[in-house]
Amino acid sequence: MKYDIYSITTYDKMEPLGTKEKFWFYTEKDNISRLCKIGRKNTGENWAEKVTSEIAKLLSIPCATYDFALWEKRQCVVSPSFVPEYGRLIHGNELLVSLIDEKYPINRKYKVTEYKLSTIIKILQDLSEIVKLPIGYDTNSAIKKPIDIFISYIMFDCLISNPDRHHENWGIIFDDKEKEYYLAPTYDHASGLGCRVSDEERKNRLSTKDERYSIKAFVQKPKTPFYDNNGKNLKTIDAFKLLAIENKVASEYWLNKVKLLPKESIKKVFDKIPNNILSSAAVDFAISLLNENIIRLLAIREH
DSSP states (O other), rough: OOEEEEEEOOOOEEEOOOSSSSEEEETTTEEEEEEEEEEOOOHHHHHHHHHHHHHHTTTTOBBBOEEEEEEEEEEEEEEEEOOOOOOEEEEEHHHHHTTOOSSTTTTTTTTOTTTTHHHHHHHHTTTTTEEEESSSSOOSSSOOSHHHHHHHHHHHHHHTOOOOOTTTTTEEEEEEETTEEEEEOOOOOOTOTTSSHHHHHHHHHHHOOOOGSSSHHHHHOOOEEEOOOSSOOOHHHHHHHHHHHHHHHHHHHHHHHHOOOOOHHHHHHTTTTTTTTSHHHHHHHHHHHHHHHHHHHHHHHOO
């Protein structure tokens, strides 16, 4: 059975944040507002959102839900709002301005040396008494504070080779009705799984004997927008390593989830995608990418 493709017939308001075309629409049937995101041409941004959300679900990582859809014959994905009716999403850049530095460059997303991972850790630790885990997520012996969940987001970035955890791609939710704060689920993974790589490059990398052009080499390249305290731009795996040092219990918990992730479950996610949405080369490349990153992450676990 393939994933459903929904038809969108309503249009309410544009979403100004981000670089892709997107808008919100409301359905009376289930009383839910949804965000429609239209992936850019010649990319796999639509299927990347769907696949990554399903893999996050397999790992029990709080994540926005995505489904395939059509808007005026254009392929897209839709995502139900994870913000309560009387709530709002407070992005990371808002937190940095209000809690750390009023001169923080709030409108720049990349090459912001002030965007230090250590600062994000401090914010989440300082807010641990008032910010709860994501809505619907219960604590356990290893996961008790927001930072324990945020670690899984950075691990997930490494797993899917997502370089796009800029300061508007994480945040906290304020529920004005309940007067409570929650860590937001992870969202916006349309840069992951090599979805913007051409089929020609995918095939070449999969078949090459040149180690410098292999999948193994490819997954070592992605950098995050985070910087360390020396002004160095962090790669995805290095960002996770720093967080793992800060919290070994939570990192061990999430790495164990990766270790127990059945490869056949990943394959089933791809098998359920409608045939006209992605190529066999994209599937082979994405699965190889995931396998290489699993090896890298579990090597951290062994240490």
